[in-house]
Amino acid sequence: MKLLGMTAVMVLATVTGCTPADTDTIVCYGRENNSGTYMYFKEHVLGNADFGPMVQTLPGTAQVINAVSQDRRSIGYGGIAYAKGVRALAVKKDAASPAIEPTQEAVVKGTYPISRYLYFYTIGEPEGTMKHFIEWVRSPEGQKVCADVGYFALPEPQQGKAPAGTPAKETITMKGSDTMVILGAKWVERYMQNNPDVKIGITGGGSGTGIKALMDGETHICQSSRPMKPKEKEEIKAKRGKEPVEIAVALDGLAIFVHEANPIREISLEQLKGIYAGKTAKWSALGGPAH
Amino acid sequence: MARWIKVVAALFTGLTGLSCLLILAMVAIILGNIAIHGWPSLSWTFLSTAPSADLGGGGVFPAIFGTVALVLLMTVAVVPLGVASAVYLHEYAPQDSRIVALVRLALQNLAGVPAIVFGLFGLGLFVRFAGGGIDAIFFRGQLTFGQPCILWASLTLAILTLPTVVVATEEALRAVPRSYREAAYAMGATRWQVTWRVVLPQSVGGMLTGAILAVSRGAGEVAPILFTGAAYYLRDLPTKLNDQFMELGYHVFVLTTQAPNVEKTKPILYSTVLVLLLVTFALNFVAVLIRSRIRRRLRTT
Amino acid sequence: MADPRIDPLLLRARGRPWEKAIEFSIRSSAVIVIAALVLIFVFVAKEAIPLLTSAEVHREVTIPSMIAPLPEDHASSLNSEGRPEFSLRFPWQPGPPEPKYKLLPLLVGTLKVTFVALLFALPVAIGAAIFTSEFAPQVARELIKPAVELLAGIPSVVIGFFALMVLATWLQKSFAITYRLNAVTAGIGLGLAVIPIVYTVAEDALSAVPQSFRDGSSALGANRWQTAWRVVLPAATPGVFAACVLGAGRAIGETMIVLMSSGNSATLSLDPTRSFRSFSATIAAELGEAPHGSPHYHVLFFIGAFLFVITFLLNLAGHWYVNRLRKKLKG
Numbered sequence: 001m002k003l004l005g006m007t008a009v010m011v012l013a014t015v016t017g018c019t020p021a022d023t024d025t026i027v028c029y030g031r032e033n034n035s036g037t038y039m040y041f042k043e044h045v046l047g048n049a050d051f052g053p054m055v056q057t058l059p060g061t062a063q064v065i066n067a068v069s070q071d072r073r074s075i076g077y078g079g080i081a082y083a084k085g086v087r088a089l090a091v092k093k094d095a096a097s098p099a100i101e102p103t104q105e106a107v108v109k110g111t112y113p114i115s116r117y118l119y120f121y122t123i124g125e126p127e128g129t130m131k132h133f134i135e136w137v138r139s140p141e142g143q144k145v146c147a148d149v150g151y152f153a154l155p156e157p158q159q160g161k162a163p164a165g166t167p168a169k170e171t172i173t174m175k176g177s178d179t180m181v182i183l184g185a186k187w188v189e190r191y192m193q194n195n196p197d198v199k200i201g202i203t204g205g206g207s208g209t210g211i212k213a214l215m216d217g218e219t220h221i222c223q224s225s226r227p228m229k230p231k232e233k234e235e236i237k238a239k240r241g242k243e244p245v246e247i248a249v250a251l252d253g254l255a256i257f258v259h260e261a262n263p264i265r266e267i268s269l270e271q272l273k274g275i276y277a278g279k280t281a282k283w284s285a286l287g288g289p290a291h
Numbered sequence: 292m293a294r295w296i297k298v299v300a301a302l303f304t305g306l307t308g309l310s311c312l313l314i315l316a317m318v319a320i321i322l323g324n325i326a327i328h329g330w331p332s333l334s335w336t337f338l339s340t341a342p343s344a345d346l347g348g349g350g351v352f353p354a355i356f357g358t359v360a361l362v363l364l365m366t367v368a369v370v371p372l373g374v375a376s377a378v379y380l381h382e383y384a385p386q387d388s389r390i391v392a393l394v395r396l397a398l399q400n401l402a403g404v405p406a407i408v409f410g411l412f413g414l415g416l417f418v419r420f421a422g423g424g425i426d427a428i429f430f431r432g433q434l435t436f437g438q439p440c441i442l443w444a445s446l447t448l449a450i451l452t453l454p455t456v457v458v459a460t461e462e463a464l465r466a467v468p469r470s471y472r473e474a475a476y477a478m479g480a481t482r483w484q485v486t487w488r489v490v491l492p493q494s495v496g497g498m499l500t501g502a503i504l505a506v507s508r509g510a511g512e513v514a515p516i517l518f519t520g521a522a523y524y525l526r527d528l529p530t531k532l533n534d535q536f537m538e539l540g541y542h543v544f545v546l547t548t549q550a551p552n553v554e555k556t557k558p559i560l561y562s563t564v565l566v567l568l569l570v571t572f573a574l575n576f577v578a579v580l581i582r583s584r585i586r587r588r589l590r591t592t
Numbered sequence: 593m594a595d596p597r598i599d600p601l602l603l604r605a606r607g608r609p610w611e612k613a614i615e616f617s618i619r620s621s622a623v624i625v626i627a628a629l630v631l632i633f634v635f636v637a638k639e640a641i642p643l644l645t646s647a648e649v650h651r652e653v654t655i656p657s658m659i660a661p662l663p664e665d666h667a668s669s670l671n672s673e674g675r676p677e678f679s680l681r682f683p684w685q686p687g688p689p690e691p692k693y694k695l696l697p698l699l700v701g702t703l704k705v706t707f708v709a710l711l712f713a714l715p716v717a718i719g720a721a722i723f724t725s726e727f728a729p730q731v732a733r734e735l736i737k738p739a740v741e742l743l744a745g746i747p748s749v750v751i752g753f754f755a756l757m758v759l760a761t762w763l764q765k766s767f768a769i770t771y772r773l774n775a776v777t778a779g780i781g782l783g784l785a786v787i788p789i790v791y792t793v794a795e796d797a798l799s800a801v802p803q804s805f806r807d808g809s810s811a812l813g814a815n816r817w818q819t820a821w822r823v824v825l826p827a828a829t830p831g832v833f834a835a836c837v838l839g840a841g842r843a844i845g846e847t848m849i850v851l852m853s854s855g856n857s858a859t860l861s862l863d864p865t866r867s868f869r870s871f872s873a874t875i876a877a878e879l880g881e882a883p884h885g886s887p888h889y890h891v892l893f894f895i896g897a898f899l900f901v902i903t904f905l906l907n908l909a910g911h912w913y914v915n916r917l918r919k920k921l922k923g
Contacts, residue, residue: 405845511747
């Protein structure tokens with residue numbers, strides 16, 4: 001009897017919850033809370049307000065893209081590198097500013113409102129093989145790799161010089177940002193081709209995971225798509241005795257994706273905040289339903 | 292009245308038969324979908340090269356190697372423990388003792404523990420407690436074993452697959468006729484001699500079945516190794532016990548959720564799933580063959 | 593009966609000292625099995641205890657705070673019209689600056705998907721078990737059993753993959769569902785993983801019913817359906833019930849399928865066509881980023897301990913019912 005009742009309740013909930021051809025609801029996709037992309041979005045777009053509960057969290061930017069490409073009503077955010085098969089919107093800082101497309105120029109110049117640095121973190125200044133690797137990453141040769149993967153190289157004045165000498169035979173672990181994991185893997189691949197004696201293992205899991213691994217002493221280098229918080233830096237100093245060192249290694253634009261058939265072409269930060277904080281629920285509020 | 296009953300009977304038979312068809316259909320759809328999409332990209336190169344950094348090309352060799360290394364270590368750990376437990380339960384312990392009841396209870400419940408809880412356990416006991424302890428005592432605090440690595444991942448899986456090995460071994464022990472043991476005792480053999488020289492040689496089939504089933508289960512479980520050793524991209528193969536490793540099941544998860552170009556990766560993803568399935572099924576098939584031979588022997592004695 | 597302490601023949605059977613050592617190690621391996629189960633609980637609970645005892649953890653989260661709703665005037669409780677809404681008062685947002693750990697959406701999510709999975713899996717698996725043990729010709733039996741074993745052999749990550757890539761799209765197109773990843777998708781995937789267990793235990797229970805029951809029933813003039821429905825099934829009820837309980841245990845604890853196909857959004861809603869977040873997927877998704885010793889870390893282990901206890905109880909119940917069935921049919 002109870003089973004029958006529960007079934008009836010669920011059927012009712014389904015029927016009342018989904019209306020046929022409900023094309024007006026905005027379906028939001030986002031990242032898990034261990035993601036630097038998630039944290040960056042929360043800080044810079046939501047102004048630290050909570051995400052609305054209906055934001056579906058997916059364990060990787062690629063999945064966000066995949067989901068958005070299959071769902072006409074959807075919207076998602078993620079690193080610009082991954083934008084294939086969906087459209088990236090032009091973003092307005094506020095209602096009065098012009099809408100800027102997430103192009104290389106706009107990100108490097110800083111005119112795209114949501115662009116950010118991507119970082120490596122180490123405990124104390126990097127030494128030995130780690131230093132050699134990181135210097136290579138920041139050199140023009142390493143920075144060229146960024147474009148291969150869809151990211152943006154640091155502006156030339158910020159790049160480093162090619163490292164001198166040969167690195168010692170060592171095993172290094174890199175852990176962290178899912179946004180950066182492909183870039184990191186490409187760097188590792190290229191570097192290990194030039195220096196076959198060095199072994200570098202890389203794992204994703206999100207910037208938060210990398211920071212935590214650094215804190216717990218489980219990794220040498222942490223990849224992070226957001227800057228570390230002061231509290232995190234303190235904890236690392238307390239647990240590992242040294243301050244973490246922040247090294248910028250690439251530039252990224254946080255793109256806002258919609259389905260290719262969505263007529264919307266631009267969006268303001270205010271509207272984004274409304275959508276992701278759960279206050280704006282319909283496409284019609286932005287000017288036109290998503291067909 | 293009779294006709295009404297006949298209608299209901301037909302309906303009932305029909306519905307239950309439909310359930311069977313549904314199961315068959317679902318298995319066919321899943322396997323078919325994977326086979327159709329995965330077969331085209333399957334090639335010798337695919338099986339023997341490493342994946343490219345953007346996961347849009349290359350193969351799965353490191354994952355295959357990692358999986359093999361992982362289950363090999365796991366087997367070394369679980370088979371002795373599982374066989375010893377089964378031998379104790381069936382040959383040594385008085386059948387109504389409390390220990391036997393407790394061990395059986397423990398085995399049944401071990402089999403029901405969620406895989407993610409095993410992951411938490413592996414993290415807590417092996418990586419942190421044991422690994423941290425080893426580092427403190429033998430390596431002067433340097434991070435060697437206190438991190439996720441293939442040793443801890445294989446031990447975690449060993450505990451997870453322990454019930455499988457015990458159950459399969461016990462079945463084989465049961466298949467050995469009592470008369471064999473009685474004859475040996477009558478000739479003056481000790482309990483250990485009976486076990487080692489008479490019973491165990493006859494039970495090799497069951498132990499093999501258990502080991503194979505354990506391997507097939509261990510190769511497929513991802514949740515326990517998420518935090519105890521699996522890595523996203525390691526071009527180099529694990530050579531030391533404290534290395535991380537790539538693994539087929541984890542690779543499927545990573546490809547599904549993190550590959551940047553979903554369209555480009557789809558064929559590779561499907562092929563990896565196909566490889567994982569083929570390996571799992573081949574192992575299961577062999578185990579089933581051996582097991583049916585044991586059962587046939589049990590019926591004829 | 594000769595005294596084993598002095599009778600030379602029985603003394604001999606006990607073996608020489610090194611054989612006693614072997615016997616000791618064999619006995620200890622059995623103890624290790626028990627120890628493993630106990631250790632699992634101990635080590636998981638150990639990391640959850642600070643949630644109850646540590647003052648530092650209590651600054652961020654306490655057990656009552658995980659259950660109670662947010663106050664009505666809190667910014668997060670307000671919906672788009674600025675009014676407090678019940679389902680918004682239980683956020684699960686472990687990130688800074690203000691972590692919130694409300695368990696209710698996770699609990700509802702877990703129960704929701706378990707319910708859908710069982711709704712799908714139980715009738716199918718039990719129906720198939722009835723068919724193969726009561727109605728089917730031998731041919732069908734030879735077909736279904738291997739098919740079920742095949743299904744059981746598919747790793748859960750593959751089922752999750754299938755649910756995400758194929759099932760989700762098909763369901764969304766066929767039923768015009770708003771959210772592509774939801775409890776129906778994950779529930780059907782989960783059901784596929786549960787079917788083998790339920791089928792195996794139920795089929796065992798039905799086969800264990802002595803043939804004499806069926807023969808007696810047909811002798812009285814019943815047809816096959818009447819025999820199955822009124823004689824065999826009632827006799828096997830404890831076993832069939834055990835199958836359901838064991839299936840439920842499996843469903844509650846399953847991680848990969850739900851992690852990949854649920855959408856992982858901590859929405860408090862009974863609607864199965866919306867995304868949800870389950871306990872096990874939460875642990876898998878968040879453990880990587882919780883620094884060792886942080887309140888978030890302890891909360892996740894608390895959830896793990898909770899899952900362990902629930903599945904342990906369900907397993908205990910399930911096996912107790914199987915034993916009851918065995919005793920019932922023997923005597």
